[in-house]
Amino acid sequence: MSKVTAILADTVSIQKYVYSSNRLKENIGASSIIANIYKESLANTLEKTLEHGVSLDEWEKQPETIAIKNSNTDFEVGYIGGGNALLFFNNEATAKEFISEWTRSLLLEAPSLNVAFAISEFNIDNFQNEMKNLFKQLEINKSKYFPQTFLPKHGITADCPYSGLSAEVYKPGTNDEKGAYISSASYVKYKHIDIDDAKVEVERISNGKFSLTTNIEKLGQTKGQNHIAIVHIDGNSMAEHFKSCENLVAIRKLSKRLKDIMQSVYEEFLNYIFEQMDLLLSDESGFNIQLENGKYIIPFRPILREGDDITFITDGRLGIPFAQKYLELMSDKTLYNENKLSACAGVAIIKTKYPFFRGYNLTEELCQSAKREARENKGTSWLDFHISYGGFSGTLEGIRKNKYTTSSGQLHFGPYLVASSDISNEKNIFHLKRGIKTFKNKEEWPRSKVKEFREYLTLGKSASQQFIDEARFKGRKLYGFKETSKTYNINVWQDGFTPYFDMIELMDLIPEYFLAETRQVK
Template identity: 40%
Template sequence: MNNCVAVLIDTVSIQEYIFSSNKLKDNIGASFIVDNIYKDQLKRALEIVFKASNININTWRENPDIIQITQNKVEFEVGYIGGGNALILFKEGERYNRVEKAKEFVRTFTKMLLEEVPGVKTAFGIAADFNLDKFEDSMKKLHKELQMNKNKFFSLVTLQKHGFTLDCPRTDESAEFDKKDEEESFISAVAKAKIEVSKKARERMKECYLKNYENEYLFTDEIDKLGQQKNSKNYIAIVHIDGNKIGEKFKKCESLQEIRKLSIDVENASQSSFKRIIEEVVDKIKKKIISKENGFYLSSEDEKTVLPLIPVLIAGDEVTFVCEGRLGIWLAEKYIKELMNYKIQNSVFSACAGVSIVKSKYPFYRAYLIAEGLLSRAKRKSRENGNSSYLDFFVSSGGCSGEIDDILEKHFSTINGNLHFGPYKVDSDCDTNCYNDDSLKYLKENIKGLLKFPRNKLMRLREALFEEKEIRKLILEEFSVKDLNLPKLPFKKDYITDLWENKKTPYFDAIEAIDFYPEGLLNE
């Protein structure tokens, strides 16, 4: 029997750690830290515990079919790393009492995190009798142990706050007298760690995504340099994307080799898809679609063009990026469609997205929570419709706060019904006639049709959605006289004649999105 001791590491509250600051530089640095603990600190902790040097923690990725721990001289092995998790295997037997070695590793690793990257929370599951021949059952037990430990232990990874301590302006932690930011403000150790690695984070991003463009383009860590207009239309989009049922696929893996290959396939698909949307953006810049003439004010640094987007988190099937507000919906759709070119365990890689479009000065974490809530709405719709890919978006021009469902219920419901029509299906436009009224293609066709409306008439149409049926009819007749007819799409006629059907209307979203989907990108 192939028994060993297994340690499953999970990074807890990743989103809270990464997105808790309103500074993009901090968010990028935090993401780098979370990713790097499984590259740097993990490697060094193993080297300390086993008194070794130059340990290769990527052997599992280079040779996923080979399980080295079954060989005589191998004392430990990285099972896999991915999606904020890592599985470490320690040999067990008469010559090797590895339970204590596993505990020593946990102590060494967590102490290193406390000292070097305060604020990062981890949880561990340890199985003393992990059976590689019964991998699926063993992983279930290990996950159960991990979850139990999460519920039992709430680790303190930062200094306790007291009434006489100064608050850090960048985090919710206590500021420390020996730590300052670039503005000479006292900050917490958590914020300092994020700031210090932000430059390294940008360098890694360049290596991953800009190899073909490093002499022409670069990423920024300043949110005001994403190409926005410097007026009332100064918006950014936070795009949060997650694969459909990928977690279930991991849980159903029957062997270590299978989970390794799945982890590699998911990561490759995510990385490749993001590279493709970078190529799309560069292409549109070169074609002058994304240009000053079309309202994009791209910045320059060191004679290079600052790209109007930047990745913040790419961890397995979970991706978050920030971009100029008018690119959010387009890039989310492009990314999902790129993912759908990949097969994951013989099925199409489907995913859902939430796109939060907010003013550049809007609190970043609150904007992220809106994107997360929109993603949840898209996921619910996906589960109802055969695991399809869906996208939902929300434009916040004011100060709405709270859960997105509560916001829509409180501020976007009328006696006629719900103004918000999404989520929208991404994978239903296989040809020009193959789409439903909830498809993203329908939304784009609606936007195209409304582009002929003068601005004041668009606002009149928006107001009509709040009116009673008789008044709506008069307004539509007024539009008809002026040859301003609503887009004739092959769907329910009540949308054209009454604006509403079954308490739903597609026009509010289209009017909201008209400023956030440039005409030059509608046919892309």
Template identity: 30%
Template sequence: MNNLVATVIDTTGIQKYIFGSNRLRENIGGSYLVQSATFEWVKECLLEIEKLELGKVYIFDEETDEFAPQITRNSKIAAELVYAGGGNTILLFKSEEIAKEFTKKITTKILHEAPGLNIVIAHEKLDWDKELLQEVIDKKLIQGKLENEKRKPRPSMPILGLGVTATCNSTGLVAVDTSKRYGIPENDSYLVSREIVAKLKTVDRRHNEPANKKLLNTIFKGLDLGGYAIPYDVDDLGRSEGNSSYIAIAHADGNRLGNRFQNYLQTASNNEDCIVKIRKFSQAVNYAGRNALRAVAEMVINSITIEDNQAVIKYLDKSGNVINKITLQKIDGKTYLPFRPIVYGGDDITFVCDGRLGLSLAAKLLDKFEEFTDNLPDNEGKVTACAGIAIVKTHYPFAKAYALSEALCGQAKKWMKKETNDYEKPIFSALDWHIAASGLIGSINEIRKREYEVQIPELKEVASLVMRPMRSGCCENEWRTWSGFAKVVHELNTHEDWENRRNKVMTLRDVLRQGHEATKQFRQLYRLESLPKFPEANTNLGKEGWYEGICGYFDAIEAMEFYIPLGDSTDE
């Protein structure tokens, strides 16, 4: 009998831990600490097991093609890292004693170096020769012990201070220091708890800024940054003089990738083959996510030009006139990129950028993710994903903006599910967004019902001013696509009928609310044969502005100032 112990580590409340703050530095630090706790620190604690002479350890190297497990092949190996990603880690141990010794070390390290991060760890004995590893992990550990622990969590009662204490501005817990000691300018300094200290250290130059170093060794690896720095704060993301500044937070997530992963594992012939498949699939998805984000970063870098000794990204019409321009922020002699990945690895990706780049970059990310997942080891074709983009004022509460982007991603997924008849038709990538010129009151559904639904004379039912969500890729006989939308926005910005005629565009926006006939009269007044045409659309859309209760142009008008094409066909 070949008995092992399977161990699963799961982090709980990841989103709250990463995005519970309204400060970008703290969000970056939270993301770095989650990734470290479930991967780098796991490896460190395994190596400590080896130092205690409890046996050798085997740590799978993602950069190699050696996918086979070693713990059953080498009697000297006492522990093996099977998989780490997405906040979850799977390990195998030769005995429960070694598994518990590892648990003591990893939990102690997390308590010291990532205060506030909650993890759940479960162990289960496994007969390697008779039991299926996948079933033990899924049913006994994840659906069994881990779920039970999550439903009955031990209450955390942090000591809120004795005597006279001050509270942390971000967490409300006892403050232990001030942020000025961790890279925050003294005039912006605030009180911080142990949790925030740990997060700020990851982006502090005096502590070797490990979060940025990791980003440089993954997403920006091999790219020529041209001397540009990676931003830490939303104020570093770019501005336009005299205009209000906006940022975009984009959150993307793969479609039904977990189902596909489980289906692939079910083809495993034995436990060794199961581990090989886990490693191959996760490695391929991780590479795809990183390569897609790297392609987006490269597109941003390649779009930068120098004008009057300033680094800028410009949107030009055919005559070379500037439609929109981002001036890269320069602080203390450093010029910052208007783009910063926060969460990356696998199919869960979040980045922040200048508000005018969010739509283009999110669409490009989805396109590249499909491209780089086309050759996954299960041979089931490309993986699709959905993205939500929240475009908000620079100092809008970051946590709320992220929550909005996550909700928008969910909206895109729901719409995709509906369009495919509950996945009976081929699934596709989709995106949704919201531009918040002021505060947000209510959920995205409530906002759209309140602000984007109108009663027009031609319809008995309430009509929608928004055409979002939409497909990110082209599709035959489907007009609600990103490429079609981008071309319409580009034409509104650059065509002689619309360029520099802001009053005319705003009049069209008001007229669209009044329905088909009012839009026709608008065209006749301005002698327009058609509004900008959507590829694959019914001709009535260009003539009436509406099709089947959906307005095709309100979104485009709203997005005109928040769209700079990077690598889109509209550049031609």
């Protein structure tokens, strides 16, 4: 038997930590802290506890070598990925000392960040069952009360303008912001802005031609088109893939494979954006691409990349095209045993100055809405979106019930199937884009008539059907879904849904040249 002491560490509520501020710079700094947790921070604490150097990537280089089985080895990384780390110690006291030392360090390095642990004797030869028990313990510990990891407010101190916590540290002013006293939690996040690995990566891949911005107003927006899109993409059934791993070697190989795939997808996506830049820089594009330090700012800013997840922001007009492209690139990859990756995306299109945290929460709900379709259709990728031209409150379900429901059914037709050649499915995004192009044909559909049709749709089946019957008599035809079994162009409402409201909502948002892309992956 190969028994050791195992620690499973997991960062809790990463999204809340990263997106709790409405300031992009603070979000980026928080993301940098998260990325560092299982790198420099972990390595430094291990070296202090073990009193010798450690390698955090040896498990990737030699996944089939399990050194901890050797009695002369005091520590080994099981794997690191997906926001958690599996660590092996040959001594329980040392493992507990490490937890104590690391949590103490994190209070200073990342105030307000919570990390949960599970610790147990672990038989490596019974890996699958032991991991199941370790994750069960971790879930129990995550649901327990977390002690406060930041200084509370004091009656004699001012409030931090960013976090609402006690203002304790002075942050010097910059070209964009005035100096101010802020909380230690916010200050640490701002300190990490300079560690902008994403910016370095973009400049490296583009050979210094393009770069990223930390200013949310420099993503290509123009007057009258001042919206951003928050995009959250999450892989499907990834937990099931990892739980199916029968031994440590298998989970290591899967972790490494997923990491390599997601890096490849990310780089391919960046190159796709670079290819669009000549178009986006043209006068007729309608985008305001800016120049900083001799480099063009691409209309894209990654906030958090973790395992099979990515959250990024872009110009509101690019949210759906970029999300579709990312899903297509992911769906083109094989994880293992000919199992193709699939994923879902939520796209929230909101005003640039609207509270970011609310927008992100909506994006997560949209992604979960898309995942419900994916669970019903295994191996498929889906996208859902919401457009807000003002403010909003409440849940996605509440918003759609109050604003997108008529006596005849739902105005919102999504979620939409992405990265699929199955155009017999009326939910395929292929049909959404073709329908938008139909409404953009001003000779057949003058804008006034399109807007009028939109209003009739909100009145329900009878009114909108009468409008279309009259329009058809005058030679105006709706997009026909001819590859499907549906006849929405004849009967506008079917089974409590209509596809045309979404098309009209998006016709002024998605640029014409992105509608021309109809490449299907599967």
